Each structure stands twice: as C-alpha cells, then as structure tokens.
Amino acid sequence: xxxxxxxxxxxxxxxxxxxxxxxxxxxxxxxxxxxxxxxxxxxxxxxxxxxxxxxxxxxxxxxxxxxxxxxxxxxxxxxxxxxxxxxxxxxxxxxxxxxxxxxxxxxxxxxxxxxxxxxxxxxxxxxxxxxxxxxxxxxxxxxx
Numbered sequence: 001x002x003x004x005x006x007x008x009x010x011x012x013x014x015x016x017x018x019x020x021x022x023x024x025x026x027x028x029x030x031x032x033x034x035x036x037x038x039x040x041x042x043x044x045x046x047x048x049x050x051x052x053x054x055x056x057x058x059x060x061x062x063x064x065x066x067x068x069x070x071x072x073x074x075x076x077x078x079x080x081x082x083x084x085x086x087x088x089x090x091x092x093x094x095x096x097x098x099x100x101x102x103x104x105x106x107x108x109x110x111x112x113x114x115x116x117x118x119x120x121x122x123x124x125x126x127x128x129x130x131x132x133x134x135x136x137x138x139x140x141x142x143x144x
Contacts, residue, residue: 034082
C-alpha cells in the first residue's frame with residue numbers, strides 16, 4: 001500500500017513533493033531544520049567568525065556558553081543544525097548559496113553566476129560581494 005500526502009496549492013490539492021514532505025513532518029513534530037540535533041561535537045569546531053561579529057556588535061567578550069544560550073548546541077555538547085551553519089568549517093553540505101545575474105527575463109540570458117559554500121556569515125559576505133559587483137557592472141554598462 002502506497003501512502004500519498006497532498007498539499008493545498010490555490011484551489012486544488014496536489015501530491016506533496018519530497019521537500020514538502022520533510023517540511024510537513026518537521027511541522028507536525030513541532031521542529032524546524034535549524035533545531036535538529038546533529039552528531040557533530042561542538043568541541044571539534046571553532047566559531048571565530050561568530051565570536052568576532054558578536055564582539056564587534058555588542059562590545060562584549062565572547063564566551064563558549066553563548067553557544068548553548070543561543071540554541072546552537074545541545075546540553076550534551078552536540079551541534080544543532082543552526083550551530084553547524086555558524087561553525088567556521090560548516091560540515092553541512094546544504095549550506096550553499098547560488099547567485100545569478102540575468103540580462104533579461106529568460107533563463108538563457110544569464111550573464112554571471114556563482115555558487116558559494118560555507119557557513120552563514122561567509123555566504124552572506126559572498127552574496128554582498130556578488131551583488132555589489134553586479135551593481136557596479138550594471139552602472140558601467142548603463143553609462144556606455
């Protein structure tokens with residue numbers, strides 16, 4: 001017997017995709033992706049980028065106890081997915097960022113694209129650099 005889950009899309013019910021099934025299971029168990037526990041030990045990972053950002057913004061020294069306070073590690077010292085995403089050497093392969101700049105409205109009109117992997121702060125920085133580069137080249141091409 002095959003079970004099929006359906007989701008509402010507008011005024012119709014469609015079979016749920018694999019991604020939608022994962023979301024439904026997490027929602028039904030009152031969990032989110034970032035709160036899931038991992039087998040990665042926090043002691044094996046560094047959080048230098050997070051600690052430096054914390055110090056820059058709060059003017060306070062970083063303390064490892066903040067990892068538990070912020071919900072990045074479990075009480076047993078394992079990383080949660082959120083903690084893995086903020087670790088300097090992010091172990092999650094899902095932590096990727098895809099950027100594309102298009103010249104028009106069609107997918108075939110891509111001018112530039114890039115894929116970045118890493119933790120959340122690094123990917124955010126790469127995104128900002130990609131965006132600034134795209135804006136810079138847009139201004140130059142508009143002047144020509």
